[in-house]
Amino acid sequence: MFIGILIDPIIPPLIVQVTDNRGRKSKYLRALWRCHNRRVPTDALPSRSHPAGAPSTRAPQPGELAVVLDQLGLASLPEQVTHVRTLPARRAETAPWPSWAHPRVVEAYQNLGVAEPYLHQVQAATAAHESPGNRHVILATGTASGKSLAYQLPALDAIYRGEFEAQASGFDSGRATTLYLSPTKALAADQLASLRALGLPGLVAESYDGDTPQADRRFIRERANFILANPDMLHHAILPNHARWAGFLRKLKYVVVDEAHGYRGVFGAHVSLLMRRLRRVCRYYGATPVFIGASATSAEPAESFARLIGSRPTAVTAITESTAPRGATHVLLWEPEFTDAAAVNDKLSAHANGVSVRPGALGNGAGENGAPVRKSVITQSAEMLTDLVVNRTRTISFIKSRRGAEAIAQTAGRYLDEVEPGLSTRIAAYRAGYLPEERRALEASLRRGEILGVASTNALELGIDIAGLDAVLVGGWPGTRASFYQQIGRAGRAGQDTFAVLIASEDPLDTYLVHHPEDIFDRPVEKTVFDPENPYVLSPHLCAAAAEIPLRREELMVFGRTTEALLGRLVEQGYLRQRATGWFWTHPESASDFVNLRGGGSPLQIIDCETGAVIGSMDDGHAHSQGHPGAIYTHQGKTYVVEDLDEDNKVIAVSAVSPDYYTQSRDITEVTVLGAEETRQQGQVSLNYGRVRVRSQVVGYQRKSLVGQQVLGDEPLDLAPQELQTRAIWWTIPATLLHAAGIHERDIPGALHAAEHAAIGLLPLVATCDRWDIGGLSTAFHIDTEQPTIFVYDGHPGGAGFAERGFEQVGHWLRATLDTILACECELGCPSCVQSPKCGNRNEPLHKAGAARLLAALLVEADELTDEERRRLLKPLGPAVENPVAGATAAESYAVGSRVEGEPAPADVAESLTGFAATDDPF
Structure with missing residues (x-):
């Protein structure tokens, strides 16, 4: 005190x-x-x-x-508080229990305190109950809106009526089953507990995942009528062995896809193909289940869910208005x-001393290259x-x-x-x-x-x-x-x-x-992005489908327009054999083993060197970046250092330590253009989307302090390079345009590099991805384009749709990128604007001012700025970018007001760019 x-x-x-x-x-x-x-x-x-x-x-x-x-x-x-927003409370709107719901099922819910369901629950449940097998339902409402009851009610009604009728008649033709799919085991376990709490006679609800004991699996196959699984078990255990599951699949009435909005990127592409395989096997046994999706609020939910399950958008009913109460x-x-x-x-x-201090006034930075850190x-x-x-x-x-x-x-x-x-x-x-x-x-x-x-x-x-x-x-x-x-x-x-x-x-x-x-x-929720026709994803699923049931020509369109061409390639490579009746898998290995749904490869076991105990796992996609020798690994509050990475035996050996730092890996990258699929000429700038080959290698890591994130040291690594073919967006920018925008020759590499980092950081604004899902490269001269070039690519084989989404939304993406650079309070660049934590070049060279001028030039060339945005975004950059001359060429218009080497900047430019020092890096 x-x-x-x-x-x-x-x-x-x-x-x-x-x-x-x-x-x-x-x-x-x-x-x-x-x-x-x-x-x-x-x-x-x-x-x-x-x-x-x-x-x-x-x-x-x-x-x-x-x-x-x-x-x-x-x-x-x-x-530190930049904004406060209140999402207002919402009152409940209930509805009577639907007349079609069996009284015993309704009683089970009432015994748990559900006097009446919410209106949106009744709407979704009724749509599912009344849907034939060729129509489906998606409930896309917010958290805590009671989506579980909406899909449980029709499923439990069908199960109870079927069991009741079977017991009365002695025949099981009316029995019904439900398959619930969850992306995580924890969610499935939670749903199982809620089902069992109902105490409904005849309901046999069981969880079926990787933790299920072998001794229990036969009972679940033969007796359960409500199975809670995940996509991995459906792929590896159920579909490849569908003959054992014939009894369950023949009676399959509903398939519940929970948290459907989470299936995006490569994982979403895999699951969408898995849904097509499931529907195909169900048809083989005469079943046409209704798919019920449960999703957070999302853009175009009917269209997204239809793509996920391989149906038409017009065949999906979407319920999007929640009537549940909320504080x-x-x-x-x-x-x-x-x-x-x-x-x-x-x-x-x-x-x-009673003196006010300008917010953001800084002393010397402690981050990489002297940058300030938060x-x-x-x-x-x-x-x-x-x-x-x-x-x-x-x-x-x-x-x-x-x-x-x-x-x-x-x-x-x-x-x-x-x-x-x-x-x-x-x-x-x-x-x-x-x-x-x-x-x-x-x-x-x-x-x-x-x-x-x-x-x-x-x-x-x-x-x-x-x-x-x-x-x-x-x-x-x-x-x-x-x-x-x-x-x-x-x-x-x-x-x-x-x-x-x-x-x-x-x-x-x-x-x-x-x-x-x-x-x-104030913007709508993003549209879910995934590409089920990615050949790197689709090819192994075609093999898995052929192994389940031979593929026939009339069903190829279920998997997309490129299916027949891919099948031809798979036949040439010896994976499939084509006969008059279709395409067959003829190998003794399980075709499903060639598919990794989550795109991370097979896991490596993390072993404590002192005790020999397995303390966790890590997928091989992260092994080089997070499991390299010297990496810090944390588990249940205990910290370990990686002693050895043994990729052949799938083992990461660790020892307990108590460091005051964490580690961050670095990689270097080369990009080769394989072919542009779309090109837009925007003034002097060429904007491209297409196929590239990326060769990357983790070459070292940094030790950073836990408090303050100061760089404590750089350590080299000698790991094998990795290669992938993927999709990218890239800009080729004439050096004359960069000069005209006021970027000196010596600053071009730093401007390109800084703009690339910032653009990668902002792509998740328009594409449903994480910064670590994408990569990039910038160079003052690229051998394939013969010009200064910036690449941003998907970090997954064949692409994941992220670069394509950036190509579609390039204007909003670049405006936000420029806005972020101009708004950042740092002087030379920091992690909040143009520095990247995964840069293999140690964030050198970077030129923040040049990046802002470059991005402004791209936006002006593409005519992507409104008058208000032009005033707000370009004014700090001075007349070189702000006031192109009407009727002049792009280079001429940028040259107006721009300075030449050795000439002082205009007052307004000098003031806005105070402290922006050009790098002398000879790169």
Whole structure:
């Protein structure tokens, strides 16, 4: 308390008490200064960098926001909060139980407290009940809207009536079965518990996954009428052995595809082909099941679900309006502060002397190449999670990486040991890669409320029922609006008001979004992107389909237009044999083993060198980047260093350590153009989409401090290169255009490189991908194009649709990229704008100012800017880019006002580009 009074005797007692109790005075001293020095009105808070007239759901009321701030240990909004938005509460709208539902099934739900279903549940259930086998249903509503009942009701009605009639007549012709498919085991286990809780006579619901004991599998095949599985088991165990499953498949009435919006990219392409194979096998046994999809709110749900299951959009009924009740959700967008210690000290000193400090004023950076760095999303999440757990606020803290989830739980546990040691055992991490018994124990603890705070990957994003959660922390943009709304919807499931915080990571997309809330809240949810005709995905599925039942010519269009040509190639390569009646698989190996649905290759076992115990697994697609010698691996709060990577024996050997750093791999890349499929000439710029060959190699890794993310060292690696053929978008840009835009010859490599990094960071804004799903290359002279060129490519064989989506949305993509660079407060470039964490060239050379001029030139050449955008985005770049001369050639128009080497910049340009130093790199 003495420290609080020393700074300011009128600081609110709440903050003083928090500081006094928790003992982490340096952290809360900074929070005190921020909160007291910057009083932000709580009745309306538009984004700091977006006009106040931007569309808004509604501003939070002062009383509502006070509750949120109290939970976070804050007296008022600090400067890190860039925007606050409230998603308003919604009242319930119920409907009578449908007349077709069997009274015994209805009674089972009523016994669990469901007096009446919601209207949208009845609409979806009735559409499924009344659908013939050639029509299907997708329920695309938000989190906690009760989608389970909508698909359970028609399925249980059919099962109960069938069992009842079979017992009465002695014949089983009326019996019905249901197959439920979930992307995760945890979600399937949760659904199984809800089904068994109904206590419905005749219902035999069983889980069938990789953890199912062999002794139980025959019973499930022969007796279960509601099987909960995942796509992997359908692919590896059910379809290849469909003769054993004939009894179940012949009676298959419904197929439930839960979390359908999650099937995107390469995984989505695999699952879409798997659905076609399932429908084909069902037809063989005379069954035409109705497919019921459950999805988060998504764009064009009928069209997306139809593509997923291999049907026509007109054959899918979409229910999209939720009538379930929901409390209000207050969402804060949070941009962590810069970590420079000198800047913090200067601020405190200035405050003590009554001097204001410009937000963003920085001292010397501590990141790569001297760049400023912000507090890491892991540290910020751990601090907030600690505050919330101390306040007994049940919280999920999401983050994209497994390592991040472990680090947040571990760091928050250390903080709690300092503050209230008894609470450190009530924090846990949850992610894929745990052993089955660990997952089950964690899920049970979550349901019982024994865990107050959990740090999780998106494994808990899905619809597992965890009632009573109060808050959600989202550590870094999760990749799509659908995922974001799923994550923030995990709290407030009992109808109570709740809050969520999106904590920006050091990533260009995160930087853009926290300053452009309209792109989060006021745009429709993304369209799901996947390409089932990718030849690298389709070819092995054709082999698997032929192994299940020989392929006939009349059914080839089910798999797409390229099917016959691919079959010819597979025959030539000896994989299939063609006869008069169709195409046959004739090898003794299982064709399904040639397909990896999740695109990660076969897993490597992670073994503790000291005990010999298997502590986890890692797919081989991540082995070079995350399992290389020297890599830091975290599991259940324990940290290990990789001693050896044995790819031949599929083993990663690790030893326990306690480092104060984490590791990040680096790779180098070569790209060869194989052929352009589409080309647009945009002024002098050629924009292309097509096939490329990418050769990449992990060549080293960095050690970075856990606090502050300072680079502690670079270590070389000697790993074999990897090669793939994929799809890319690329720009070829004449050097004359770059010169005319004010980019000096020596700065061209850095400008191209920085623009490439920023564009990769922003592509997930328009394509449903993650930054790590894509790669890029830039060069001042490419041997295939003979010009300066920027490539952005899909990181999956054959492509995943991401580059294609960027080609379609190139204007919005590049506008957002330029906006992010101009809005970033750094001077020479940082991880929030043009630096990349996976750059094989150690982020050299980079030229932030040149990247902005280059992107502006691309937009002007393509005529992609409105008058308002031209004023807002181009003015900081000066007259060279802002005011092309009417009627002049592009090069002439850019030359107006641009400076030549050795000439001083105009005043407005010099002011806006202060500190932008050109690199002298001779590259």
